[in-house]
Amino acid sequence: MEVLPSQSEVFLLSDAERTLVPAGPAIIDAEGNRYDVPPKALEALLFVETALREGLAVQVTALRHELPIREAAAAIGMAEDELRSYAASGALPFRSDESVDWVRLEHALAFRQQLKARQRAILDEMLAESDYDGTGR
Structure with missing residues (x-):
C-alpha cells in the first residue's frame, strides 16, 4: 500500500x-x-x-452518517458547488431543512466511486481508440 x-x-x-x-x-x-x-x-x-x-x-x-453538503464534498475531495449541482440534478440524493442541505455519507462515497468508474471507462475507451500502444514510441 x-x-x-x-x-x-x-x-x-x-x-x-x-x-x-x-x-x-x-x-x-x-x-x-x-x-x-x-x-x-x-x-x-x-x-x-x-x-x-x-x-x-x-x-x-x-464523521456523522449524514453531513451538510459542504462537509460531504470535503470528505470525498470534491468542490462544494460541484457536489451541490449533482444533488440538484437528482444524481445524488439529499434532504433539506430550513438552512442546510444534507447528504448521507454512504451516498456521497458511492457517488464518488460511480464518477471514478465512469471516468476510468471513458479513459479506457479513449485509449482503445487511440494509436497509443503503451511503449512510449
Whole structure:
C-alpha cells in the first residue's frame, strides 16, 4: 500500500463490516494484550500505519452518517458547488431543512466511486481508440 501526501480516504463500515471475526485481525500491544478489530477496519488501520511509517502526519476525524453538503464534498475531495449541482440534478440524493442541505455519507462515497468508474471507462475507451500502444514510441 502506498500513501501519498494529502491523500484522503474515508472508511465507512456497514453494520455487518463492524462485526468481529473469531481469530480475525487484531492489534497486539507491547504487553501482549489483544484487541480484536473487524476485518474491514484493518484497512483503515493499515492506511494510518503506512502513512505514519512513511513519515507523513495523519489526521483522523470521525464523521456523522449524514453531513451538510459542504462537509460531504470535503470528505470525498470534491468542490462544494460541484457536489451541490449533482444533488440538484437528482444524481445524488439529499434532504433539506430550513438552512442546510444534507447528504448521507454512504451516498456521497458511492457517488464518488460511480464518477471514478465512469471516468476510468471513458479513459479506457479513449485509449482503445487511440494509436497509443503503451511503449512510449
